[in-house]
Amino acid sequence: MRASGTKRPAAASLATLAVLIAAAVGCQSGGGETAPSPSRSTPSTTSSGPRAHVLAVKIDNVGPARPQTGLDKADIVYVEQVEAGLSRILAAYSSRMPPVVGPVRSARETDLELLRQFDRPTLAFSGAQAKLLPAIEAAPLNPLPPTADPGAYFRGSDRAAPHNLYLRPGKTPHATTGVNAAEDIGLRFAAPPPGGRPLAGHTVRYPAARFAFTWSADRHRWLVDMDGTPARTSDGARLGAADVIVQYVTVHPSLYQDRWGSTSPYTETVGSGSALVLRNGKGYDVRWSRPTADSTTSFTTPDGKRMTFAPGQVWIVFASK
Numbered sequence: 283m284r285a286s287g288t289k290r291p292a293a294a295s296l297a298t299l300a301v302l303i304a305a306a307v308g309c310q311s312g313g314g315e316t317a318p319s320p321s322r323s324t325p326s327t328t329s330s331g332p333r334a335h336v337l338a339v340k341i342d343n344v345g346p347a348r349p350q351t352g353l354d355k356a357d358i359v360y361v362e363q364v365e366a367g368l369s370r371i372l373a374a375y376s377s378r379m380p381p382v383v384g385p386v387r388s389a390r391e392t393d394l395e396l397l398r399q400f401d402r403p404t405l406a407f408s409g410a411q412a413k414l415l416p417a418i419e420a421a422p423l424n425p426l427p428p429t430a431d432p433g434a435y436f437r438g439s440d441r442a443a444p445h446n447l448y449l450r451p452g453k454t455p456h457a458t459t460g461v462n463a464a465e466d467i468g469l470r471f472a473a474p475p476p477g478g479r480p481l482a483g484h485t486v487r488y489p490a491a492r493f494a495f496t497w498s499a500d501r502h503r504w505l506v507d508m509d510g511t512p513a514r515t516s517d518g519a520r521l522g523a524a525d526v527i528v529q530y531v532t533v534h535p536s537l538y539q540d541r542w543g544s545t546s547p548y549t550e551t552v553g554s555g556s557a558l559v560l561r562n563g564k565g566y567d568v569r570w571s572r573p574t575a576d577s578t579t580s581f582t583t584p585d586g587k588r589m590t591f592a593p594g595q596v597w598i599v600f601a602s603k
Contacts, residue, residue, distance in 0.1 A: 332459040334376040334466035336403035337451055338423075340393065341371040342385040343491075347445040348508065351516040352380035354595070357463035359523070361599040362392055363533055365544040367489025372396065374403070375451065376463040384448030386435070389414070391536050392549040394421045399467045399578045404456045406449050411538045411546070426454060464596050467578040472590040475583050478564035486528055486599050493599060495526045497563040503594070504560055524594025526560040527581065529570055533602045549600045557581060561592050 334357075341350055343361075353359065356373035364370045372393055373383070389407040394417060397403050404424040418425050428435040434453040438446040465471065483496040483504075494507040503522030506513040513521040529551075536548035554571040559581065568589050572579040581589040 332461060333401040334461035334463045335457060335459050336397075336400045336463050336466070337375045337379070337454070337456045337458065338393070338397055338400075338403050338405050339373050339375065339383045339449060340387050340389050340405070340407040341373055341383070342387040342445055343369050343371050343508070344445070345509070346441060347385045347387075348511075349514045349516050349518075350384065351448065352383035354515050354519065354521060355380040356595060359595065359597045360396065361486075361493065361597065362390070362549050363488045363491075363547050363600070363602070364390060365546055367491065369488055369491040369493070374400070374463040376458055376466065377460055379451045379458060381452060382448050382450055384438070385441075385445045386447045386449050387444070389418060390546055391417065391538060392547075392551070394418065394423070395575050396549075396551050397421070397423055398575045399572075400463065401466075404454070406454070408444070408447050414538055424456075426456070431455070464591070468580060469596060470588055470590050471593045474562055474564070474592070475566065475587065475590055477583070478561070478566045480563060481560065481565035482563070484526070484528065484558065484560055484565065486601050495523065495560055495597075497560070498522065499563060502562075502592075504597075506597070522595075523597040524561075524592040525596045527570075527596065527598045528558040528560070528601050529579075529598055530555050530557060530603045531600050533600070551579070551600070555603065559589055559591075 341353065353373055355378050356375050357377050358374040360372040361369055362372065370387060386406060386408050389405065389410045391414060393405065397405060402422055402424060404426050406426045409427055410418055431454055434450050436448055436450070437443065438448055440446070481497065483494060485492060485494045492509050495504040496507070498505050501522055503524060504526050506521040506523060515521060532550040533547050535545045538546045552572050552575050554569065557568050557570045559566040559568050566583065566589060568581045568583055570579055570581050583589055
């Protein structure tokens with residue numbers, strides 16, 4: 283059973299499905315996955331100023347897809363489990379935009395609920411399982427697959443398909459306010475809270491993937507290793523996070539399968555539970571809470587106060603309870 287506030291994809295009419303299928307013809311992701319047509323919106327404002335207008339990009343994370351391009355410029359890097367126990371990344375950009383991001387891969391049902399924390403974000407992805415397309419169209423976001431804006435995507439020559447599809451954010455209709463995506467959903471950059479325990483590193487394991495975060499006092503970052511190998515940018519620099527949130531969640535089979543018949547995992551991001559925050563060489567045990575799909579996720583210390591974070595890139599790794 284899904285957590286309260288999560289919506290199952292609504293059934294689409296035959297006419298709607300026909301439009302979706304027609305729009306998707308001609309674009310195949312790395313597994314024959316098709317993509318829906320786009321919609322557009324403009325950034326909204328609140329009484330305290332403009333909301334972040336987030337560009338979320340679904341990024342490949344198997345060995346042949348590494349090193350990724352532009353991942354170090356994301357405000358938030360989400361890591362989730364996908365089929366066969368592997369991992370995939372959803373990177374949220376707002377305060378700065380790299381010239382190129384990728385490799386871009388297909389969307390999952392988990393992404394739709396996760397992105398509802400933002401104000402109608404743009405989702406760049408290579409395609410999706412056909413039965414998921416109506417849910418993507420119904421979600422409060424702007425879908426941006428290659429069929430919607432082919433001039434914004436290109437195939438690189440340095441690796442084989444499907445691990446060579448890249449996005450040029452500057453060639454998309456996405457407009458950014460420059461607001462940090464992490465601050466937009468309530469994460470607060472400030473002095474560290476009292477407490478915490480010294481922690482040199484932490485490892486998160488999926489059935490077929492592994493992430494290790496090691497504190498570097500010299501760089502003031504948690505250096506990232508993927509599957510036992512130091513993670514690097516496309517220009518050779520080490521990937522490092524100012525903060526890492528290991529958020530313990532429920533992961534169960536979704537309604538969808540990939541082209542090989544493997545069921546896609548669904549990660550529940552609505553609800554509550556425990557989390558481990560890595561900050562400044564320490565580990566903090568906190569609680570996370572997101573009452574509904576339309577609310578943001580809060581992180582609080584044992585005394586009920588908001589957890590604070592070090593300025594810089596935040597990694598949020600979803601780990602099974």
